[in-house]
Amino acid sequence: MQYVGTTEVIQDYDSMRTALGYEKISFAGVSYGTFAGMSYAARYPERVDRFVLDAVLPHGAPPQALVTTQTAAVNRLVQRADALCQTDPACPFYGQGNGSVLQAWETVLAQSIQAPLPALSCGPGTGCNSPVTPSDLRQAATLVLTSNPDFPLFSIGLNESLHGDASVFAYRPDRDIRETVVAPLLCSDFELDDDLKTFAGFNNLSVNSNSSDPLKIIYATNWQLLLQCTVWPFPVSPSIARVTLPTDLPLMWMTSDFDLNLPTELTTFAWQQASQSTLVIRHGDDHTSILIPPPATAAGNLARNFLRTGTMPEPSTNVNVTVIGPGGTRGPVPGAYDVPTGCSCWRYEQY
Incomplete structure (x- = not known):
């Protein structure tokens, strides 16, 4: 369990690259896979070809x-x-x-x-x-x-x-079973300060979020996962997750406006550390964009085309997707009532 973190994962990635005889690799990472993907790109930039990082868990986010x-x-x-x-x-x-x-x-x-x-x-x-x-x-x-x-x-x-x-x-x-999978990944990468391991420090993570919580929902999955990480029994280097990884590689970052698992602000934070990268914003709901089925495939199609051809999409915006090029600026997250709705309601599990 101590050796299943991102440090080991990217070593495995590079071992596979060597075994296959590739000079460079292309990579599509979604959700937690984006963390490993960016870790690989930072450690082996000369081996990076076409990278798409979709629904990002960023390095350096507190x-x-x-x-x-x-x-x-x-x-x-x-x-x-x-x-x-x-x-x-x-x-x-x-x-x-x-x-x-x-x-x-x-x-x-x-x-x-x-x-x-x-x-x-x-x-x-x-x-x-x-x-x-x-x-x-x-x-x-x-x-x-x-x-x-x-x-x-x-x-x-x-x-x-x-x-x-x-x-x-x-x-x-x-419903708690899936968190037994996520917690070892997160906790093996995220070193926590000692104050977060106290009740007051942990509780302040929620208290300090009150201004973003007019509906008083309070519960956040990340809050619960961080609680589990307070008792992670193995040492974790702060260099894995607690520092940003600026890069000038031409990566594609993807997000959807209303992602709950990894909110869109986190992808924006990561993209802002990457001066030559492009941000693709899917206007809609759901976690990740590459995997979304029809009819909401416009953003995923841009990613698939980039992976196939190496052609990065030009800056543009329409009702489905906004593309912001290197050096651009992202505006506020659209209002919940301003983006068209539609429920595909395909799910990994049924409640």
């Missing part, structure tokens, strides 16, 4: 940024659920006006604080717990909106909760 950006992102996604309800007749809040989903969330959360909510489908032998506490509600809402957000399920869950059944938001132990 732990506070990992929590604050994710807190802001989940609030944006509740707004995205609300935006979809303005146009989707199947939404239980359709026709109730802008902000109806946000109001429902605030009402359900307030009710759960007064008293835990019943979950009629849950209990012994069901795989989910009843009743639903505020902490359950906050965690489940975040998980429903993670990766490929299921906006219809989120809205249905709120409506059912208002009518006495919060089963959609009940705690399910199996």
Whole structure:
């Protein structure tokens, strides 16, 4: 377990390159794979050909940024659920006006604080717990909106909760299983200062995110993962993740406006350290862009073309994608109601 971090991974990458007889490699990394990809590029820049880094975990971002950006992102996604309800007749809040989903969330959360909510489908032998506490509600809402957000399920869950059944938001132990995979990766790379290993220091990561959390969701997956890293038993070098990796390599960085797993601000932070790189922004939801199926393939097509031909797209913008060239400046994240909505609702798991 001590030797499964990025330091070892990029050594393995280069061993494979040598075994295959390649002078350079091309690479498409998504999510945590972007961290390894950039680590490889920084260590072996002369061996880099065409690199696409999609939904980025950046080097040098402080732990506070990992929590604050994710807190802001989940609030944006509740707004995205609300935006979809303005146009989707199947939404239980359709026709109730802008902000109806946000109001429902605030009402359900307030009710759960007064008293835990019943979950009629849950209990012994069901795989989910009843009743639903505020902490359950906050965690489940975040998980429903993670990766490929299921906006219809989120809205249905709120409506059912208002009518006495919060089963959609009940705690399910199996949801924690995936974090057993992520935690060793993150913790073997991210050295934490001693103050974060105290309750006060850890709690401040959340307190300092309050200004980004008008809906009082509080829970952030990165916050929980960092908690697990406070008890990582092996030494970690701060040089792995805690320092930025500036580069003049012509890389392609990709992000989507409303990614919750690795919020778009993190990709922007990494791209700003890369003076000759291009930023591709997919206007929409979901985690990563290369893997998104039709009809939202415009950004992924740009990446695939670059990997095949080496031709970087020129700066441009349209309703689906914005491309910002080297030396450009990214504006604010678009408003949740300003980007067209649509729910493909393909998922790795069903809640």
